[in-house]
Amino acid sequence: MSPSESLQSSPVRDREAGLAEERHGLSPAALVVGVLGAAAACFVVCWAELVVKSIQIAICQFAPAAIGLLLLVVLLNAVVGRLLRRNLLKPHEIIVIYVMILVAALTTSRGLLEKLFATLVGVNYYATEANHWQALFFPNIPQWAVPFDVRGDLQQNVSVWFYEGTPRGAAIPWGAWATPLAAWGVMSVAVILCFACLATIFRRQWVDNEKLTFPLVNLPLEMAGATHMAGESFFRNRLTWIGFALPTLIFLLDGLHGLYPSVPEIPTQYPLNPVFGAWGKPWRDLGYTTAYFSLAAVGFAYFLPQQLLFSLWAFYFLIRLQNIIFSALGATPEAMPLYPTSVPNGYQVAGAYLVLTGHLIRSGLPHLRDVWARARRLPGAVDDSEELLPYRTAVIGLAVCFAVAVLWCVQLGMAWYMAILQMGVYLFIVAIVMARSVNEAGMLMAETSFRPVNLVQLFSRRSVMGKSTLTALALVDPVFVRDLRGNLLSTFFDALKMSDSARLKRRHLFFAVIVALLVCFAVGGYLHLKLPYTEGAVGLYSYVYWGNNLLGIRDYAPVLEAGDSYDPRLPFYFGSGVVVTVILSVLRARYWWWPLFPIGFALSGSWSMIVFWCPILAAWIVKSFIIRYGGMQTYSRLRPLFLGLILGEFSQAVLWATIAGIWRTPAPFFPWP
Numbered sequence: 001m002s003p004s005e006s007l008q009s010s011p012v013r014d015r016e017a018g019l020a021e022e023r024h025g026l027s028p029a030a031l032v033v034g035v036l037g038a039a040a041a042c043f044v045v046c047w048a049e050l051v052v053k054s055i056q057i058a059i060c061q062f063a064p065a066a067i068g069l070l071l072l073v074v075l076l077n078a079v080v081g082r083l084l085r086r087n088l089l090k091p092h093e094i095i096v097i098y099v100m101i102l103v104a105a106l107t108t109s110r111g112l113l114e115k116l117f118a119t120l121v122g123v124n125y126y127a128t129e130a131n132h133w134q135a136l137f138f139p140n141i142p143q144w145a146v147p148f149d150v151r152g153d154l155q156q157n158v159s160v161w162f163y164e165g166t167p168r169g170a171a172i173p174w175g176a177w178a179t180p181l182a183a184w185g186v187m188s189v190a191v192i193l194c195f196a197c198l199a200t201i202f203r204r205q206w207v208d209n210e211k212l213t214f215p216l217v218n219l220p221l222e223m224a225g226a227t228h229m230a231g232e233s234f235f236r237n238r239l240t241w242i243g244f245a246l247p248t249l250i251f252l253l254d255g256l257h258g259l260y261p262s263v264p265e266i267p268t269q270y271p272l273n274p275v276f277g278a279w280g281k282p283w284r285d286l287g288y289t290t291a292y293f294s295l296a297a298v299g300f301a302y303f304l305p306q307q308l309l310f311s312l313w314a315f316y317f318l319i320r321l322q323n324i325i326f327s328a329l330g331a332t333p334e335a336m337p338l339y340p341t342s343v344p345n346g347y348q349v350a351g352a353y354l355v356l357t358g359h360l361i362r363s364g365l366p367h368l369r370d371v372w373a374r375a376r377r378l379p380g381a382v383d384d385s386e387e388l389l390p391y392r393t394a395v396i397g398l399a400v401c402f403a404v405a406v407l408w409c410v411q412l413g414m415a416w417y418m419a420i421l422q423m424g425v426y427l428f429i430v431a432i433v434m435a436r437s438v439n440e441a442g443m444l445m446a447e448t449s450f451r452p453v454n455l456v457q458l459f460s461r462r463s464v465m466g467k468s469t470l471t472a473l474a475l476v477d478p479v480f481v482r483d484l485r486g487n488l489l490s491t492f493f494d495a496l497k498m499s500d501s502a503r504l505k506r507r508h509l510f511f512a513v514i515v516a517l518l519v520c521f522a523v524g525g526y527l528h529l530k531l532p533y534t535e536g537a538v539g540l541y542s543y544v545y546w547g548n549n550l551l552g553i554r555d556y557a558p559v560l561e562a563g564d565s566y567d568p569r570l571p572f573y574f575g576s577g578v579v580v581t582v583i584l585s586v587l588r589a590r591y592w593w594w595p596l597f598p599i600g601f602a603l604s605g606s607w608s609m610i611v612f613w614c615p616i617l618a619a620w621i622v623k624s625f626i627i628r629y630g631g632m633q634t635y636s637r638l639r640p641l642f643l644g645l646i647l648g649e650f651s652q653a654v655l656w657a658t659i660a661g662i663w664r665t666p667a668p669f670f671p672w673p
Contacts, residue, residue: 023386023499026508030093031515034100037069038516041105042523044069048657049109050531050540055657055670057650058109059485060444061494062216062300064670066102067223067647068654073097074223092502094224096509099495100516103488107517108524111486112188115479117528118537118549120180123474124148125159126550133553136560140413140471144183147176163545165536172533181525184479190404191480192488192517194427196510197398199492200388202432205367206439207497214497215303215442219643221501234640243644244651247295251652251668255659258666268293268669282327286320287605288340291614297444299645301612301619304442306627309620311600312441316613319345319604338482338551339449341605344573347458349449351577352602357429359585359598360436371395388496388506402427409476413468418456422473425452426481431489433602438490439497441599445608446484451477458571462556463563470560474552483548577601 044065045058057065073094081087089097107113124146127133138150148156158176166172206212222234234240250266257265270291277284301309323342326333336346361368374381374391384391402423409419434446453462453473462470495513499506537545558564584598603609609616626635653670660667 023503023505024090024092024508025505026096026512027093029089030096031512033073033089033093034097034512035515035519037073037097037101038104038519039523040069041065041101042108042520042527044654044657045105045108046524046527046531047661048654049114050544051535052657052660052667053541054667055653055660056109057653057657057670058105058111061106061438061446061486061490062219062444063102063105063109063486064296064650064653065105066098067219067650069101070094070098070220070223071647071651091224092504095220095498095502095504096512098220098224099491099498099509100512100519102491102495103513103516104520104524106486106488106491107520108527109486110483111488112479113520113524113528114544115483115548116184116188117532118545119475119478120146120184121148121159121162122546122549123553125155125163126546126553127154129154131557132561133557136467136557137471137474137553140468141475142412144179145412145475147173147180162532163537166533172529174529177529185521187405187408187480190401190408191427193401194398194405195431195487195489195492196388196513197394197401198427198432198489199496200391200394201368201371201398202364203387203493203496205364206436206493207500209367210363212440213303213305213442214439214494215300216438216444217494217498217501218303219646221498222643223647224502234643237640239638239641240644240647243299243641243646244648245644247645247649248652250295251649251656254668255656255666258668265668282324282332285323285327285332287323287342288610289320290610292611293618294612294615294649295645296649297612297615298619298622299642299649300442300444301616302623302642303639304619306620306623307595308441308597308600309616309623310595311597312603312609313613313617313620314596315600315604316609336449336605337555338451338477339605340607340610341449343567343570344576345605346449346454347570347573348577348580349602349605350454351574351579352581352598353429353433353448353450355578355581355585356433356436356598356602360432386506388492388510409472412472412475414472414476415465415469418453418465418469418473421455422452422476422481425455430481430484431487433599434484434487435490435493437599437603437608439493441597441603443603443608443612445606445611446487446490447607448484449605451481453477457567458574461564461566462559467560470556474556477552478548478550482551 041058041063045063048055048057048065049059057063057068073089077087077089077094123133123137127138134154141150143150147158158173161167161170161173207214225234250268253263254265254268256263270293272289272291273284273286276286276289319341322345323333326342326344333342333344335341336343339346341349370382371391372395374384375395377392382391387394389397405423405427406416406419409422410416414422430448430452434448437443438446456462456465492513495509496506498504499509532540532545581598581601584596584601587594588597623635626638656667659665
């Protein structure tokens with residue numbers, strides 16, 4: 001019996017003969033350790049990602065920082081248990097701690113805080129007389145939304161000190177940040193609560209009815225079960241440590257190579273564009289293609305269905321083939337603004353997302369009717385006493401929080417129709433499909449290839465929306481819409497799945513998540529101001545401080561200055577995405593042997609696939625070989641080996657980030673850019 005199975009059956013089994021399921025509540029010990037772990041996650045993530053820079057340990061939905069800290073908790077619990085002859089923390093308590101750490105790590109990183117602070121000051125620091133940003137944007141920004149004076153000069157102290165460090169004798173301008181952070185906090189809380197409501201509404205459909213695989217919960221459940229009775233088999237299994245040793249060796253060699261160049265390294269990335277570029281046109285136009293190799297990603301992909309693995313890497317190559325064909329026909333595809341794919345593929349993906357959302361709603365209609373009946377308190381409605389929130393609360397809460405988010409965008413300067421489109425597409429289409437890609441397809445990064453504003457371009461020019469709306473989009477896009485790594489919706493679903501295995505009361509777990517978010521807002525918020533004002537943001541991670549935060553400004557500035565034109569090809573690209581996804585969905589539903597999943601097409605041009613196509617292809621080859629020649633028994637027996645790959649790579653990432661942070665030494669490249 002695997003440890004994750006022991007979690008489901010050993011600590012507390014469902015009582016048979018019609019008795020109600022017994023679940024654990026939130027213990028004080030789990031809450032205290034979870035708070036400490038969440039605070040530690042904020043420190044580790046900020047230091048590793050902003051200062052060390054080469055190891056991004058919380059940008060994916062399964063954060064290495066959380067796994068590293070979870071391993072520390074498990075080991076300390078085992079040591080103390082040996083001394084006291086009893087474990088202080090039980091498996092369900094360790095799961096609570098892990099969820100709190102994970103939520104704090106993701107939110108501190110790309111989930112919110114890493115994108116928020118730099119966006120609010122970057123436009124002031126990088127505004128010059130040459131780029132005209134002051135004239136184009138400042139008059140349209142409400143004063144409450146930013147810490148600098150929108151009627152003031154370029155490069156004000158609050159921005160300059162943020163990027164260049166606070167001068168000797170000067171104090172960090174905490175007060176200037178109070179109002180904008182409070183204002184953006186309202187929007188952030190509304191969005192997070194929308195995610196909680198959506199997770200409540202769809203949990204039963206995804207977990208109980210469709211029985212999605214939720215690949216990201218396997219390792220935490222194994223590790224938590226390893227502290228309780230039969231669960232020790234995970235850490236005592238020789239295959240676990242063989243898997244652990246492989247990425248450890250790679251990190252050791254690459255880390256020593258950074259300190260002593262004479263030590264050989266094992267490269268984990270290989271750019272392929274120079275290879276294809278040497279062949280000339282049309283091969284040079286295939287799009288950004290690099291082979292990033294991660295043993296942890298191979299470990300994750302091992303647990304996905306073979307057909308899904310095939311779909312993911314096959315569509316990645318088919319889109320590159322599409323780019324080559326366009327180029328050969330003399331129509332070299334333009335780059336999709338703000339995304340690493342082409343314009344045709346970006347709009348095809350938008351069409352795919354629309355179809356997938358419709359399909360998810362259609363397949364879940366019976367359940368959604370039950371939710372609606374319970375929300376209306378109709379007689380005979382389903383029982384929701386064990387859900388994250390009561391269905392009535394979830395439905396009303398979703399409507400209220402969505403309205404708050406829309407009104408907030410309107411107050412920021414966005415036209416009402418654009419505010420509805422922006423938040424509607426983000427919350428009800430993009431976030432849901434991204435969560436599905438994580439919970440079903442096991443994608444470790446949640447990234448898309450289009451923004452809501454791109455749907456406006458199907459019918460009109462962006463310039464007709466007006467300066468105020470475009471300015472508001474330039475601020476909201478980089479904080480919420482563009483880089484979706486660390487999105488909490490899929491994390492809510494994973495937490496709810498683990499609550500079943502650990503027999504946790506879901507509403508107690510939700511309280512723990514709220515506490516973790518409060519810790520994150522306090523500790524992470526402090527660090528995201530303290531580090532730039534102390535170290536100077538120009539010396540910190542460039543993507544955060546002059547990359548993502550300014551992409552919206554750079555994209556909308558030419559539109560504000562000179563306008564834009566309408567591209568009549570965009571509806572064709574969008575329509576082709578709709579048609580292809582409908583065909584794939586029908587074929588997949590009618591023929592079990594059909595190998596191509598529509599989710600593979602939807603993810604084909606995303607940064608997630610750019611990073612993971614190589615390990616996904618490797619996992620597909622390895623898994624196909626194992627099942628063909630060893631059968632399912634061998635596949636199951638090798639499970640600890642691939643979990644060990646994940647644990648080894650992620651724990652080494654945290655270890656080397658800590659070493660680099662303390663001694664200011666080079667850190668090996670972590671293959672998750």
